[in-house]
Amino acid sequence: MNDTHVKSNISAAVELFQLIMYTPTFTLGLLFNVMALSFLFFKVKKLSESTVYMIALIFLDTLLLFTLPFKIISYHLQDNWNLGSLFCSTLESLYFVNMYGSILISLCICVDRYIVIQHPFTAPTLRSTKKAAMVCAVICLGTSAGTISTFQLHGEGHNISSCFHNFSKSTWENTGLLSVLEITFFGNMAAMTFCTVQTIRSLRKHRRPDNPQTDTTRAEKIVVTNLVAFLVCFTPYHVAYFVYFLVKNNIIHTSSQQVLRDIVQVTLCWANLNCCLDGVCYYFVLKESLEDPLQNSEKNILCLPDRTSSISTGSSHQIAQIN
Structure with a gap:
């Protein structure tokens, strides 16, 4: 969330930072998300639980990326948004709703991986492509309900002149x-x-003592990287948003409200990097999996094994195929 009715509340330094960040985030994020989606549709012959989650994640990330050019325009226009209130509210809905949809899908991917590794014998009953599709549908419908809130960010019946910022007091x-x-x-x-x-604990149990640099090591690095990227991208914004909410409601008193406002803007911009990182990560994982003859089967695609490979977790190579 951004700010209340203050003329030209976006500092020049923040505008420049957003332009520098959003330009590569949009171009690279869109490029790698489209490439990853192309791999999924043209190279993967059979859908698995992992591919269903990844399609949903890439779809949500791509919708959010499409709003970034308009977000740059809105900050440049400041209080002179002239593209219509309905269009602005639609963009804000795509932006905020899809961000939290992506967060929830990322959780699903992480939990699905956990089930496969920690509970390999019950995984076949807990996982299926149909169940994955239903979970994605529930998340998309649930987050879409947030549209009700985003269409009221500027107040009911308010003629929007500042899109993506200058939110109402309510x-x-x-x-x-x-x-x-x-x-x-x-x-x-x-x-x-x-x-x-x-x-990670389960993967380390399957390391070979004579050769610790196995595929499990690579798997561990990717699992940790996914979590670190999630935390680094989203944590600063949610902490800044919480503190700024307290300040705006006079729960915390400070004379640095403008600084906090800029921090919220910068951390929100930083959070959008996750859309780019998702595409880059899964594009290269897909590309490597398809090119590696040891992993050249549908069940090893997208960082997760299918139900068959989840039962046979006896070798380090099979465990590492979650990535």
């Missing part, structure tokens, strides 16, 4: 909205951290 007094967003993120963060730690 928005900043909405404790329910704050609670939902913060609980969604920090709850996901706790669950993903737990699943990642447990997955």
